[in-house]
Amino acid sequence: MLRSGRRSLAAWSIAFAGMIALYAVIWPSVRGNTRWRELFDTLPQTYRALFTAGGQIDLSTPAGYLGIELMGFLGPALMAIYAIGVGSAAIAGEEGRGGLEVTLSAPVTRTRVLAERFAALVIDLAVVAAAAGAGLWVFSLAFDMKLGAGAIAAAAAALGIFGIFTGAVALAVGAATGSTSLARGVASLVAVASYLVNALSQITTALRGARPASPFYLLFGNEPLAHGLSALGALSVLGVSIALLACGGIVFARRDLK
Amino acid sequence: MSEQAAVRTQSLTKWYGRTLALDRLDLEVRAGEVLGFLGPNGAGKTTTLRLLMGYLRPSGGHAVVHGLDAWRDSVAVHASTGYLPGDLRLWPRLNGRQVIGQQGRLRGLDHDPRSADLAKRLDLDLDRPVGALSRGNRQKVGVLLALLGDPRVLLLDEPTSGLDPLIQQEFHQVLRERVDAGAAVMLSSHVLSEVERVADRVAIIRSGRLLMLESLAELRQKARHTVEVRFAVPLPPDDAFARVPGITDVRMDAGVLRCTMQGVVDPLIKELARYHVADLNSRESDLEETFLALYGQRGQP
Numbered sequence: 241m242l243r244s245g246r247r248s249l250a251a252w253s254i255a256f257a258g259m260i261a262l263y264a265v266i267w268p269s270v271r272g273n274t275r276w277r278e279l280f281d282t283l284p285q286t287y288r289a290l291f292t293a294g295g296q297i298d299l300s301t302p303a304g305y306l307g308i309e310l311m312g313f314l315g316p317a318l319m320a321i322y323a324i325g326v327g328s329a330a331i332a333g334e335e336g337r338g339g340l341e342v343t344l345s346a347p348v349t350r351t352r353v354l355a356e357r358f359a360a361l362v363i364d365l366a367v368v369a370a371a372a373g374a375g376l377w378v379f380s381l382a383f384d385m386k387l388g389a390g391a392i393a394a395a396a397a398a399l400g401i402f403g404i405f406t407g408a409v410a411l412a413v414g415a416a417t418g419s420t421s422l423a424r425g426v427a428s429l430v431a432v433a434s435y436l437v438n439a440l441s442q443i444t445t446a447l448r449g450a451r452p453a454s455p456f457y458l459l460f461g462n463e464p465l466a467h468g469l470s471a472l473g474a475l476s477v478l479g480v481s482i483a484l485l486a487c488g489g490i491v492f493a494r495r496d497l498k
Numbered sequence: 499m500s501e502q503a504a505v506r507t508q509s510l511t512k513w514y515g516r517t518l519a520l521d522r523l524d525l526e527v528r529a530g531e532v533l534g535f536l537g538p539n540g541a542g543k544t545t546t547l548r549l550l551m552g553y554l555r556p557s558g559g560h561a562v563v564h565g566l567d568a569w570r571d572s573v574a575v576h577a578s579t580g581y582l583p584g585d586l587r588l589w590p591r592l593n594g595r596q597v598i599g600q601q602g603r604l605r606g607l608d609h610d611p612r613s614a615d616l617a618k619r620l621d622l623d624l625d626r627p628v629g630a631l632s633r634g635n636r637q638k639v640g641v642l643l644a645l646l647g648d649p650r651v652l653l654l655d656e657p658t659s660g661l662d663p664l665i666q667q668e669f670h671q672v673l674r675e676r677v678d679a680g681a682a683v684m685l686s687s688h689v690l691s692e693v694e695r696v697a698d699r700v701a702i703i704r705s706g707r708l709l710m711l712e713s714l715a716e717l718r719q720k721a722r723h724t725v726e727v728r729f730a731v732p733l734p735p736d737d738a739f740a741r742v743p744g745i746t747d748v749r750m751d752a753g754v755l756r757c758t759m760q761g762v763v764d765p766l767i768k769e770l771a772r773y774h775v776a777d778l779n780s781r782e783s784d785l786e787e788t789f790l791a792l793y794g795q796r797g798q799p
Contacts, residue, residue, distance in 0.1 A: 337587055338583070338585060338586070338587030339587060339588065339589055341553065341583050342583065342586070342587075342588065342601065342640075342643065343601075343604065344551075344553070344576075345551065345576060345579075345580075345581040345583075345601075345643075345644075346576060346601055346604030346605050347573045347574070347576040347577040347604075347605065348573065348576075348604055349573055494555070495555075496553065496554045496555055497548070497553040497554065
């Protein structure tokens with residue numbers, strides 16, 4: 241598990257940086273293209289909400305451009321996919337494959353094993369987020385995008401924390417139930433819901449009250465590449481992640497292993 | 499219940515939903531003995547061992563290792579217990595050395611020199627990835643893991659499955675050494691011949707219920723003899739032996755008596771002495787047959 245995990249971590253980090261490279265390469269041709277921006281502005285609010293986390297975006301700036309292309313959907317989605325994969329494999333996946341029984345035959349509590357797996361998940365996500373940040377920094381320099389260090393750090397942190405949240409849901413559900421598919425399903429549902437609540441609440445008043453409860457909004461609603469990360473939002477998402485993990489841990493410590 | 503019981507179950511019961519997997523099991527394993535835990539597949543052997551490891555919560559009763567509750571104090575129990583799961587699955591990309599290192603660190607052992615020694619005895623290459631090993635060799639890694647840190651209690655679920663006979667012999671030798679040093683071993687199997695070779699006492703379980711718990715010597719006393727006697731004329735009457743104590747399956751055919759004796763053969767010999775015996779052949783049936791006979795007699799629910 242340790243080694244295969246390391247390989248996939250490297251692959252995801254490279255893929256993330258590569259994706260940023262791709263967007264950066266296109267940037268010079270987009271920069272001067274005012275028509276593209278006009279087209280976007282003519283789109284109904286409904287569509288625009290699906291592309292931008294915060295709603296207010298200036299496509300003529302690199303932060304706005306990447307805000308739509310990277311931070312509005314694809315970046316968080318990839319982060320969630322990776323985090324949910326790792327989180328669901330960490331307890332439930334290993335339980336299904338039979339390795340957990342061997343690990344737990346040592347004098348260690350289930351709670352400790354869960355905490356260590358969470359710590360490993362956080363480290364993995366920090367690496368992927370750092371790769372994304374490094375990609376932003378390198379290609380910002382190479383293509384004259386003039387992204388500030390603070391903005392890059394905020395974007396990487398937002399991506400990483402979204403990964404921690406979705407990964408924690410997968411880890412917690414997996415630990416509580418021992419089912420990899422349930423862990424993946426619930427965590428994916430939560431990730432999609434948090435995205436949709438944020439997007440749709442920009443369109444309909446019915447969901448407006450729910451928007452502050454969406455981790456997607458709390459992390460990306462401020463447009464971190466343009467305006468930085470909301471500390472309160474980031475901390476509350478981390479807090480909720482740890483609370484969910486604690487709930488999963490309580491059930492994990494009391495249930496039968498499969 | 500004796501003082502020195504290293505492993506004890508008290509009316510241990512486990513329900514899986516509405517299925518009763520284990521029904522008020524009372525057992526004990528003393529320090530310095532091997533308890534063979536016998537039963538067909540699905541009898542509750544694995545459930546019992548997993549309850550003793552604290553992987554499952556008892557529906558009733560207690561599983562106790564060294565006086566500690568296996569569910570509540572599982573961490574303390576694990577500190578002195580080695581476990582080999584019945585369906586051993588390891589991390590395929592790690593090699594034996596890495597798997598053992600990883601588990602050793604969890605036990606607070608940096609390096610157990612006995613592992614390398616044991617690997618040599620069992621003829622295991624520790625440098626190959628576990629995923630590339632044969633089933634038998636993977637099982638050896640499991641044996642090494644179970645013996646890591648020289649635990650005082652060993653819970654082994656079908657430990658020799660996949661091992662070839664020579665390695666089995668060496669493994670039994672290793673177990674004997676640990677037991678002589680005071681370890682308590684509980685070893686499950688569905689093959690009596692294995693238990694016969696290594697166990698001091700045998701517990702037989704079926705459908706979650708303990709059928710019997712006795713020493714191998716006691717089990718042997720219950721062993722049956724298949725007796726064949728050829729008579730010279732005058733032949734005895736066909737029903738001459740029907741009332742001999744302990745006799746079953748009597749068949750008299752053309753001056754040849756075939757029957758089965760349970761326990762001692764003496765009553766039959768006394769009776770035979772009244773006739774002209776041309777030839778006599780008595781063979782002790784192996785424990786396998788005894789085992790099957792016991793299943794047949796008492797095992798039916």
